[in-house]
Amino acid sequence: MGLDEASRGRLAEFIAENSRASSVTINSISRLTGGAIQENYSLDINIHGGDWDGTHTWVLRTDAPSSVQVSMSRVQEFTVLQAAYDSGVTVPKPLWCCDDVMAIGRCFYLMQRVDGIADARTLVRADWNDTQREHFVQCLGRELAMIHAIDVSKFNLDFLSSPHPSPAQARINQYRNYLDDLPDPHPVLEWGLRWLEINVPAESVTVFCHCDYRTGNIMVDNGELAGILDWEFAGLSDPLEDIAWFCARCWRFGQNHYQAGGIGQREDFYRAYEERSNRIIDREQVTYWDVMAAVRWAVIALQQAQRHLSGEQVSLELALTGRIVPEMEYDILQMTKPV
Amino acid sequence: MNNRPLGAELLNTARETLKGLVNDLPREKQYEALMVLNAMAIAAREMTNADEANLQLEGLKKLYETDEHDESSLLELSRRLARDIRQQKFDNDSEAYTFLIETATRKLRVSNPKYLKG
Numbered sequence: 001m002g003l004d005e006a007s008r009g010r011l012a013e014f015i016a017e018n019s020r021a022s023s024v025t026i027n028s029i030s031r032l033t034g035g036a037i038q039e040n041y042s043l044d045i046n047i048h049g050g051d052w053d054g055t056h057t058w059v060l061r062t063d064a065p066s067s068v069q070v071s072m073s074r075v076q077e078f079t080v081l082q083a084a085y086d087s088g089v090t091v092p093k094p095l096w097c098c099d100d101v102m103a104i105g106r107c108f109y110l111m112q113r114v115d116g117i118a119d120a121r122t123l124v125r126a127d128w129n130d131t132q133r134e135h136f137v138q139c140l141g142r143e144l145a146m147i148h149a150i151d152v153s154k155f156n157l158d159f160l161s162s163p164h165p166s167p168a169q170a171r172i173n174q175y176r177n178y179l180d181d182l183p184d185p186h187p188v189l190e191w192g193l194r195w196l197e198i199n200v201p202a203e204s205v206t207v208f209c210h211c212d213y214r215t216g217n218i219m220v221d222n223g224e225l226a227g228i229l230d231w232e233f234a235g236l237s238d239p240l241e242d243i244a245w246f247c248a249r250c251w252r253f254g255q256n257h258y259q260a261g262g263i264g265q266r267e268d269f270y271r272a273y274e275e276r277s278n279r280i281i282d283r284e285q286v287t288y289w290d291v292m293a294a295v296r297w298a299v300i301a302l303q304q305a306q307r308h309l310s311g312e313q314v315s316l317e318l319a320l321t322g323r324i325v326p327e328m329e330y331d332i333l334q335m336t337k338p339v
Numbered sequence: 340m341n342n343r344p345l346g347a348e349l350l351n352t353a354r355e356t357l358k359g360l361v362n363d364l365p366r367e368k369q370y371e372a373l374m375v376l377n378a379m380a381i382a383a384r385e386m387t388n389a390d391e392a393n394l395q396l397e398g399l400k401k402l403y404e405t406d407e408h409d410e411s412s413l414l415e416l417s418r419r420l421a422r423d424i425r426q427q428k429f430d431n432d433s434e435a436y437t438f439l440i441e442t443a444t445r446k447l448r449v450s451n452p453k454y455l456k457g
Contacts, residue, residue, distance in 0.1 A: 002380040077438055159349060176425070183415075184414075184416045184423035185414075185418040185420070185422075186421060187420045187421045187424055187439060188439050188442075188443055190420075190421045190422075190425050191424050191429075191435070191436070192441055193425070194424050194425060194427065194429075194430065198430065256457065283362070316371070316374050316378060317374060320374060320377060320378060320381075323381055323450040323451075324447040324450065326443055326447040326449075326450050326451070327447065327450075327451060327454050328454075329439075329443040329445050329446070329447075330440075330443045330444065330454065331372065331379065333436070333443055335442045336434065338431040338432065338433045338436050339431060
């Protein structure tokens with residue numbers, strides 16, 4: 001990691017102070033894969049004395065050095081993770097957050113490391129039988145219901161603003177703004193956004209949402225859920241947005257017949273969610289959010305391709321992401337035929 | 340005209356060669372090689388569908404009923420369509436929809452033809 005001796009020393013001091021230890025030794029720091037905007041490092045440490053006496057493997061999460069402010073700050077993300085943890089959601093236990101940039105040069109927080117696999121392609125191709133699939137997507141349905149039950153007023157989550165004038169219209173406005181920042185016009189996405197505007201749900205509920213709940217952000221260990229990751233997009237929205245995002249075709253990673261995240265059946269996921277949340281999922285309205293999910297992923301894909309095209313981050317993976325946009329465009333048009 | 344094999348043919352032959360090498364690469368490098376194969380396949384298909392820009396331009400001119408002297412570029416007309424859709428001028432319009440779905444389908448045949456099979 002780009003941590004000099006002095007920063008390492010200050011990190012050890014920070015841990016010692018918060019764990020009331022007599023001494024802390026950092027044995028190794030290694031960068032974990034994934035995350036262009038945030039960086040994750042695995043820390044192996046020995047703690048002597050205090051509340052955490054012993055050997056630990058923790059994760060340090062911080063901003064990438066050149067990151068632009070596109071999501072919440074690490075302090076806010078830590079608060080969200082703490083709220084999720086305290087509400088019983090399966091997440092890595094958050095430890096401490098350091099907003100003093102003097103410590104290691106950037107704001108960071110520490111959490112316990114959970115074992116398992118998050119890689120989406122590995123997960124959807126895993127050898128599950130039907131019962132395991134049903135069990136697992138039910139577990140994810142219940143977990144999402146618990147996320148949506150997080151009581152915002154109980155935690156310091158005032159920085160999450162209420163979507164205005166409605167969750168759907170707020171998203172439409174946001175995605176139009178994103179499109180306006182791109183150099184080329186995108187008539188199909190404009191078509192999708194206009195359709196979404198015409199069909200904005202008359203009524204909607206606003207709850208705490210993860211906003212990136214999908215295969216790829218779910219850590220699985222031996223077929224069991226080990227942790228929900230990547231809370232940086234969390235916010236207040238319509239619960240159906242998370243439900244549709246989880247079931248979107250782009251997150252099935254080729255396993256199209258398993259509509260719930262490429263892992264299991266949509267209805268199994270829905271039923272478990274409904275039982276836990278005591279809320280009935282309006283199937284028709286999920287279709288509306290299916291269109292929103294396709295538009296969202298298309299806009300993100302265009303932004304990623306633009307990072308490559310502008311020279312900011314030359315990458316074949318980002319370049320190819322630009323060429324998957326026709327997939328979402330095709331899906332959007334299939335779902336929004338003129339009546 | 341260049342000598343055969345033409346660009347797309349060369350790319351396809353190069354892909355076949357690279358495919359034979361993928362399994363010899365260390366596991367962590369195989370994903371990158373697969374991305375290279377995918378990029379080459381898209382480029383090869385794009386070279387054999389070189390009239391895409393013309394098809395889009397023709398489609399847009401038809402949609403806007405421009406006359407033969409109109410010299411608007413594809414970019415200008417695409418921008419106009421994007422703006423007009425947002426400004427509610429094509430709500431539920433089946434001609435605009437037909438143009439969009441035909442274009443999206445052709446683009447998909449280049450970038451990922453398997454997708455159309457569901």
